[in-house]
Amino acid sequence: MDKGIILLAAGGTGGHLFPAEALAHELKATGYSVHLVTDSRAERFTGKFPADEIHVVPSATIGSKNPVKLARSVWKLWTGLRAARRLIARLKPRAVVGFGGYPTVPPLLAATGMGIPSIIHEQNAVMGRANKMLASRVKAVAGGFLPEGTGAFAAKTVATGNPVRPAVLKAAGVPYAPAAGDAPFHLVVFGGSQGAQFFSKAVPQAVCRLDDALRQRLKVTQQARPEDREGVIAVYEKLGVPAEVSPFFTDMAGRIASAQLLICRSGASTVSEISVIGRPAILVPYPYALDHDQAANAAALAAKGGARVIAQVELSAERLAGILADAMSNPDALAQMAAGARQTGKPDAARLLALLVEAIASGSTVAKFKETRS
Numbered sequence: 001m002d003k004g005i006i007l008l009a010a011g012g013t014g015g016h017l018f019p020a021e022a023l024a025h026e027l028k029a030t031g032y033s034v035h036l037v038t039d040s041r042a043e044r045f046t047g048k049f050p051a052d053e054i055h056v057v058p059s060a061t062i063g064s065k066n067p068v069k070l071a072r073s074v075w076k077l078w079t080g081l082r083a084a085r086r087l088i089a090r091l092k093p094r095a096v097v098g099f100g101g102y103p104t105v106p107p108l109l110a111a112t113g114m115g116i117p118s119i120i121h122e123q124n125a126v127m128g129r130a131n132k133m134l135a136s137r138v139k140a141v142a143g144g145f146l147p148e149g150t151g152a153f154a155a156k157t158v159a160t161g162n163p164v165r166p167a168v169l170k171a172a173g174v175p176y177a178p179a180a181g182d183a184p185f186h187l188v189v190f191g192g193s194q195g196a197q198f199f200s201k202a203v204p205q206a207v208c209r210l211d212d213a214l215r216q217r218l219k220v221t222q223q224a225r226p227e228d229r230e231g232v233i234a235v236y237e238k239l240g241v242p243a244e245v246s247p248f249f250t251d252m253a254g255r256i257a258s259a260q261l262l263i264c265r266s267g268a269s270t271v272s273e274i275s276v277i278g279r280p281a282i283l284v285p286y287p288y289a290l291d292h293d294q295a296a297n298a299a300a301l302a303a304k305g306g307a308r309v310i311a312q313v314e315l316s317a318e319r320l321a322g323i324l325a326d327a328m329s330n331p332d333a334l335a336q337m338a339a340g341a342r343q344t345g346k347p348d349a350a351r352l353l354a355l356l357v358e359a360i361a362s363g364s365t366v367a368k369f370k371e372t373r374s
């Protein structure tokens with residue numbers, strides 16, 4: 001059954017593309033064709049994206065005060081808008097769904113201008129700039145962590161949760177395995193889709209400070225940016241700690257599932273995946289984010305005891321070593337954290353968002369959609 005085309009638009013980082021990928025799987029399973037509009041950075045993250053076609057449309061942020069740069073950005077946006085209009089006129093999508101990031105601005109402006117039913121999905125607890133600009137024009141705002149009853153767009157907000165990919169749902173079936181006594185302890189460290197320089201120094205330094213008995217139990221998976229990778233490998237080799245270190249693991253869901261403890265940033269998909277799979281985590285919010293307060297993403301997970309949130313400025317190598325030693329010596333506490341994390345998981349987010357898209361594509365409204373759900 002061919003239900004027509006849904007056009008997804010997502011900025012070129014994993015944080016925007018992975019929830020779009022999860023929705024694409026759901027839409028395809030229910031009979032839609034899916035096209036993706038993104039930017040040239042996306043190639044790294046679209047290897048498994050089940051799109052019928054991927055389109056690149058120019059876009060730019062308008063942040064610069066330099067008049068030459070500003071003029072260039074305006075020109076790029078204008079070119080992107082025209083390209084998006086041509087694409088939408090050719091594809092005739094039933095609906096357009098934006099997942100945030102500046103590359104979504106031209107396609108969503110074009111779609112709303114052409115009267116195509118449009119939806120945005122905001123992954124974070126705090127709305128990003130591109131979505132803020134588009135929210136008043138679209139028919140529905142779906143939220144990973146946005147509350148339903150409050151905020152400027154309360155009447156059209158649906159708290160769907162963040163769609164997670166099929167590999168994450170599969171990993172959610174693996175129960176948490178506490179590591180008691182001398183059992184091996186898998187520590188998984190990652191910084192989000194782009195890596196985090198901070199962990200490349202802090203975590204190996206903390207592992208250096210552990211006593212021998214604990215260190216001998218450790219096995220580490222650590223994401224490290226290409227420029228940090230050799231340094232991280234060298235420390236673990238010197239310590240005799242088995243470690244896999246890569247700029248990007250394509251099998252992250254399985255690694256999260258096999259972890260006894262995670263240390264990571266609290267980007268929206270990271271938090272959502274930890275919750276769905278149910279693993280204990282030390283979360284260190286990215287301190288310099290322009291749009292997103294990553295600490296806010298982690299709030300619900302932390303409130304259920306699923307994670308400890310620690311500000312980067314407060315996390316010395318000594319303190320991290322203490323936390324790690326404590327965690328490795330208390331498997332029951334970690335198992336409790338894992339159970340707490342799972343309570344906040346929303347494994348149905350992709351399905352719920354697909355239902356919302358279907359409703360909006362068929363001319364319904366958020367109010368009617370909420371009525372049918374209650």
Ligand SMILES: CC(=O)N[C@H]1[C@@H](OP(=O)(O)OP(=O)(O)OC[C@H]2O[C@@H](n3ccc(=O)[nH]c3=O)[C@H](O)[C@@H]2O)O[C@H](CO)[C@@H](O)[C@@H]1O
Binds near residue numbers: 014223
């Ligand atoms: C610095 C910054 O602005 N980050 C933002 C960006 O984060 P970022 O792009 O890092 O996105 P998230 O933390 O939401 O997601 C990271 C994703 O990458 C995956 N992964 C990670 C490492 C790896 O080796 N392999 C792998 O597959 C994780 O499993 C997860 O699915 O977009 C998010 C969603 O809008 C925001 O919440 C973040 O604040």
